[in-house]
Amino acid sequence: MKFRSSTRNTLSSAHRGFTLVELLVVIAIIGVLVALLLPAVQQAREAARRAQCVNNQKNIGLALHNYHDTYNNLPYLGFETADGDTISVFGRILPFIEQNALYETLDFNGRANAGKNTLYRTTPIDVYSCPSETLTLGESNSGDYHWSHQRYSYAVCVGNSNYNQDDVNNWDGLWTYKSGGTAFKMGNHIYGLKDITDGTSNTVMVSEVPINTNDQGWQGMYAVGVYASGAGFTGYLGPNTRASVDGGRRCWNANDYLQKIPCHNGGGNWRTATFAAFSMHPGGVNACNYDASVSFVPETIDIWTWRARTSPQGGEVNTNY
Template identity: 70%
Template sequence: MSVSKNRAGFTLVELLVVIAIIGVLIALLLPAVQQAREAARRTQCVSNMKNVALAMHNYHDTYRNLPYLGFSGWSGDTISWYGRVLPFLEQNAIADSLDWTNRANGGRNPIYRGTQLSVMSCPSDNMTIGESQNGFGDWSHQRSSYAVCVGNTNYAQDDANNWDGLWTYKNGGSAFRMDKIHNLSAVTDGTSNTVMLGEVPVNQSTDGWRGGFAVVIFSNGAGFTGYLTPNTRSSVDGGRRCWDPNDYPTHKIPCHQSGGGWGNATYAAFSMHPGGVNVANFDGSVSFVPETIDIWSWRGMTSIQGGEVISN
């Protein structure tokens, strides 16, 4: 008597159907996984900004004023507010290594120039060392994700390139200035309504200077301006170099150079988060500002004494 045997395994068609189903499931799950990862990165980014804002407040409590943006001498290549708040970020060793009598670059302050701090790095962005193509040299420099707000103005907060006559530095536009200090009492628009820190984009090139965006360890890259809305593709900069747009592979930032020095530039807030940027206000709170914000609301948020009514 013959006994029939059960067939083992799958046919080719069945195997292809299973593979197709798995592929569809992966395609459905991948965006959710990516969104979850970005949410986690944004949460860490917010935590970093709160720590930096707290360091600013501890500095203010100790010295009764906010730190300088930096000094305008030596072509702006001076140690910025970043160096002054290091002790309040538990970075005393780096702070103790600083030579305040010399420029930040040019072979000086190598520990300061080369040490990347996680608290100053948004995990949604990739940190790079500028001018490091030949190893860590005299002009190599770290970049950071968070810069102070210098108001609705150009970087130097002066009349240069006053395109529309609306610079609000005339109303005390920024609490962070070159060669001048302020305390929190200068923020008459309200500490909960006024931006102290914001995100800036990290240049992915390691070759050459490539402008001041994210080079917050120096005076000439330590801030951003509120003249343009967050994540803008527009540019009215007068002081940055014409880098390759591929230096910012995720968001192409246009090259535009209209002449003048870095003080004429309008470095906008910029992030790798979809839809906007994180900002820390002068009261230490952190919020997400959509890139679609009304430009006048944004300009009002980024000046300290303009008296603007900010709509929600």
Template identity: 80%
Template sequence: MKSLSLCSENSARAKRGFTLVELLVVIAIIGVLVALLLPAVQQAREAARRAQCVNNLKNIGLAMHNYHDTYRNFPYLGFSDWNGDTISVFGRLLPFIEQSAMYDTLDFSVRANDGNNRLYRTTPIDVYSCPSETVTLGESNSGNNHWSHQRYSYAVCVGNTNYDQHDANNWDGTYTYDNGGSAFKMGENIRSMASITDGTSNSVMVSEVPMNQNDQGWQGMYAAGIYASGAGFTGYLTPNTKASIDGGRRCWNPDDYLQKIPCHGGSDRWWGATFAAFSMHPGGVNACNFDGSVSFVPETIDIWAWRARTSTQGGEVIGQ
């Protein structure tokens, strides 16, 4: 009987489950572990996205070099006809990023938003999109996709004043250089590697720009990379600036971006814009130099050091 009683007692103990207190303790421990691990997971994901972004820029830099080797000059930013609505430099690079089939559909004699260029306007291209961004088709509600357009995460450097280098010598009261200072210009103003007299490793060729998340309207040309008027950025403001940006012909709503970007209309022409380098990466932007190297530029960079890096013929001495 005693043996049977002990067996029953042991069996009862074996069947007993967790108490409420024990369960709460386990849940609390799991919560603490998740809280500790989540930032590490997020950092690892961002590191992977940044690595892919760097790879994209390297591919764009290589495409630029291959274009230059083929034509002995850099591609046109675009033409000034139709107020900058022409096919941009990124359309001209298509054969050099394994997009020859799309390139063959382009009609350079008409606007980028012409019906003949619909595939170019509406097709997302992975190498032109940073994975830290969210790709949204602009004006997706427009009839027959007439004005629908992809936004790109990258833009070519058009100098360190405004978009078209207007009145560069008087832009900020300090001599910079004349309108020939950028390797990427409108119209017939194309340049070769020999024009980068500041040094190809010291001059920024391509960097990051933000993607507008508004799919209902035009909302300015910032990062509308299919168009000549949206495929460039300037070095007038530092990367990831908190200052208000001159949007040129039309401003945007700051809330249209994942990080609010204030805008003011300082000019009724798109080439008055001061589009800045901008990214979703914490602390700065990735930038590809004319020699094809890619580096991370901190948003705390001195404004004059950044303006020196975004000129090609300024003669500045850039410190290490």
């Protein structure tokens, strides 16, 4: 009998399950581990997204160099004598990012909107989209995509004051020259890499801009890269600025951005715009220089250093970030 009792006790002990307290302790431990691991996972994902963003800008930089090798100048930016609704720099380099078929659909006669170039305006292009941003088709509610436009994550640098490189914003005296704050072709002026006298490795050519997530309206031209008027940014404000941005002809709702960006009208036309470099990456933006090298620019960069980096012929001493 004692032998049977011992066997029964042993079997009973072997089949005993977890108590409620033990189960709660295990769940608590798992919760703590998840809480500890989640930030690391998020950081790893953001690092991967930032690396992809760097790769995108590198490809854009190389495409611009290939364009320059082909035509001996950089693409047309617009604005001096042309409508800001013309096809942008990003449309003109499509053959150099393996988008020949889309390029062949372009109509360069006149504006890019009002029903023209619908495929170009509405086709998402991976290399023009930072994975940390929310890809948005503006005016997606327009019938037959008549006014719809894809918003991009990148823009070319147009200088260190405003789009027109003049005193519309009561410019504070830093060196500038009208319609020449960039090496991209503007109006009848043809510019190229030879005009980057401050050094191609010291001057910013392309950087990030924020995507407006409101898909129902026009909401201004910030990051509407399909048009010349939305394909640029300036160095007047620092990266990831919290200051009010001159929206040019039309402002936006600050809440339309993942990080609120306030807006004001400084002069009422596109040429007054001071669109700033802006990203969803913590701490700064990726920027591609005129030599096609890409680096991360901290948002704490001295504003005068940033303005020097975003002017091609300022003669300033361009120090490291």
